[in-house]
Amino acid sequence: GAVVSQHPSWVICKSGTSVKIECRSLDFQATTMFWYRQFPKQSLMLMATSNEGSKATYEQGVEKDKFLINHASLTLSTLTVTSAHPEDSSFYICSAHRDGVEQYFGPGTRLTVT
Amino acid sequence: AQTVTQSQPEMSVQEAETVTLSCTYDTSESDYYLFWYKQPPSRQMILVIRQEAYKQQNATENRFSVNFQKAAKSFSLKISDSQLGDAAMYFCAYRSDFQGGSEKLVFGKGTKLTVNP
Numbered sequence: 001g002a003v004v005s006q007h008p009s010w011v012i013c014k015s016g017t018s019v020k021i022e023c024r025s026l027d028f029q030a031t032t033m034f035w036y037r038q039f040p041k042q043s044l045m046l047m048a049t050s051n052e053g054s055k056a057t058y059e060q061g062v063e064k065d066k067f068l069i070n071h072a073s074l075t076l077s078t079l080t081v082t083s084a085h086p087e088d089s090s091f092y093i094c095s096a097h098r099d100g101v102e103q104y105f106g107p108g109t110r111l112t113v114t
Numbered sequence: 115a116q117t118v119t120q121s122q123p124e125m126s127v128q129e130a131e132t133v134t135l136s137c138t139y140d141t142s143e144s145d146y147y148l149f150w151y152k153q154p155p156s157r158q159m160i161l162v163i164r165q166e167a168y169k170q171q172n173a174t175e176n177r178f179s180v181n182f183q184k185a186a187k188s189f190s191l192k193i194s195d196s197q198l199g200d201a202a203m204y205f206c207a208y209r210s211d212f213q214g215g216s217e218k219l220v221f222g223k224g225t226k227l228t229v230n231p
Contacts, residue, residue, distance in 0.1 A: 032217055038157075043205060043223045091157060097217055101147055101209070105159035 001027050004096045006106035013084055013113055021079045021109045023094030029074035030096035034103065035067075038091045050077045084113040116141045118208050120222035127196045128230050134181075135191045135225050137206030145211040148182065148189045149219070154202040162204070165189065167211065193227075201229045 003026040013019045023033055032051050036044040048069050050056045056069035066088075068080040077096075081088055089112050095103040117140045127133035139148070150162040165173045165182050172180050177197075181190045193200055206222040 034218060041226075043221045044159075044219075046218055049218055093157075093159065095159070095219075101164065102161060103217075103219060108157050 002098075002102070002104045003027055004030075004094065004104045004106040006092075006094055006109050008109060009107060010110045011112070013111070015085055015113055016083055018080055018082045019084055019111060021081075021092055021094075021111070023077045023079070023096070023106050025075045025096040025098075025104070028096075028098050028104075030077075030098055031074070032097040033071060033077040034095045034097070035069060035077070035079050036093040036095070038093060038108075040091075044093060047079075081111065084111070086113045089113045116143070116146075116208050116210070116220045118206050118220050118222035120204075120206055120225050122225045123223070124226045124228070126228040126230060127193070129196055129198060131196055132192060132194045133196055133227065135193075135204050135206075135227070137189045137191070137222055139187050139189065139206070139208050139220075141187070141208065141210075143210055147209045147211055148180075149207040149209070150178070150180070150189075150191045151205045151207060151221075152200075152202045153205065153224075154199075159205075163191065196229050198229050198231060201227055203227075 005024045007022045035047045047062045048056045048058045050071040052071045071077040093108045094106045097103050119138045146167045148165045152160045163175045177194045179192045203224045205224045207219040
């Protein structure tokens with residue numbers, strides 16, 4: 001149990017376009033979902049915390065208008081990178097939290113902006 | 115704000131030997147959780163072990179054990195009988211446990227573990 005999926009696993013987009021990444025909890029309802037960004041050989045950087053039915057809480061320095069997060073249901077959160085630029089290229093990881101302690105991580109999405 | 119420090123960017127160990135990864139943290143809270151996560155080349159984050167701060171007994175999971183020193187704010191991970199599959203990045207993480215506290219994890223910068231055959 002406690003499986004989290006992400007789609008797509010790898011996406012390439014052109015500069016200026018938008019791309020949407022989905023995070024789903026497959027076998028449980030997630031009260032909270034988190035979005036992280038990870039640069040090569042670096043740690044995970046929390047971007048935002050997402051609660052179902054409410055606005056996401058963004059970490060300091062994260063552009064809300066650029067990284068749109070929607071938590072439409074207890075099993076789905078989406079991250080949309082708007083007007084993507086090459087510097088947005090990174091590995092994006094989501095995690096889901098249900099009642100309890102652990103966060104369950106998705107497999108990540110590699111975004112390449114050309 | 116809480117911080118987590120992993121002072122060893124890289125470590126190496128011979129297969130079947132034992133290795134210890136260090137982690138220190140800073141917090142003013144008394145109730146919290148500590149975790150070790152493994153991130154292999156696939157980049158899937160895998161929970162290795164978890165420790166509740168109120169528990170004095172060190173957590174163990176098969177070949178993995180921790181040395182939790184609450185007063186010293188130290189949380190090291192010992193891997194016994196190292197296997198080639200243990201090669202990965204290891205991240206130490208902190209999570210608050212007080213009512214109304216944040217559920218978010220605070221990660222250290224990670225330690226890259228190499229296992230030599």
